[in-house]
Amino acid sequence: MMTDLQRLALQVQEAWAAPDQPRAVLEAAGEAFAKAVGYRLYTVTRMLAGGKEVERIHSTNPEVYAVGGRKPVLPNAYTQRVRSEMKPFLAKTPAGFAPLFPDHETITGLGLGCVMNLPIVFGGAVLGTVNLLDREGVYDESHVEPAMLIARQILPALLEQGA
Incomplete structure (x- = not known):
C-alpha cells in the first residue's frame, strides 16, 4: 500500500x-x-561549472531571493557537509546557520529561523540543493528523510538546467 x-x-x-x-x-x-x-521559503540552487558558485533556479520569494541570483560556495562546515559529504544540512535555530550563511540577517529578517538544505546528487556529484526554511524550531531530524524523498524527484529539473 502506498504511503x-x-x-x-x-x-x-x-x-x-x-x-x-x-x-x-x-x-x-x-x-x-x-x-x-x-x-515559509523554498528555493532551489544549481551548481555552476567549476563548483565555485551556485545559481538560484527557483524561489518562492523572488523579491528577496531572485531566480538567477548567484552565491559563492564558501569553504565552511556547511559546504563540507552538503557539497563534499553529500548529506543534508539541518539547522534548527539561527545559531546553527548564522556562522555559515553570509545572508543570515536577511533570513532572520524574514522571520525564518531554521533551515534544511538537501543536496541533489547524480553521478557522484552534487548538482544543486533544495533549500527549505521556516520559523525557528519547526524542523527537526524527523523532517529530513521525508524532505529528501521529495527533493530527489527534482533531479530531472537540474539535469534540464545543464548542471
Whole structure:
C-alpha cells in the first residue's frame, strides 16, 4: 500500500511529463514539500561549472531571493557537509546557520529561523540543493528523510538546467 509521502513523490514524478520545465517539476515539488514538511521559503540552487558558485533556479520569494541570483560556495562546515559529504544540512535555530550563511540577517529578517538544505546528487556529484526554511524550531531530524524523498524527484529539473 502506498504511503502519503510516496504519493507526494509520485506527483512530482508525474510533473516530469509536463512541457513547461523546469517550472512544472519545481512547483510540483513545492506543493509536495508544503504537505510533507511545510516551509515559509523554498528555493532551489544549481551548481555552476567549476563548483565555485551556485545559481538560484527557483524561489518562492523572488523579491528577496531572485531566480538567477548567484552565491559563492564558501569553504565552511556547511559546504563540507552538503557539497563534499553529500548529506543534508539541518539547522534548527539561527545559531546553527548564522556562522555559515553570509545572508543570515536577511533570513532572520524574514522571520525564518531554521533551515534544511538537501543536496541533489547524480553521478557522484552534487548538482544543486533544495533549500527549505521556516520559523525557528519547526524542523527537526524527523523532517529530513521525508524532505529528501521529495527533493530527489527534482533531479530531472537540474539535469534540464545543464548542471
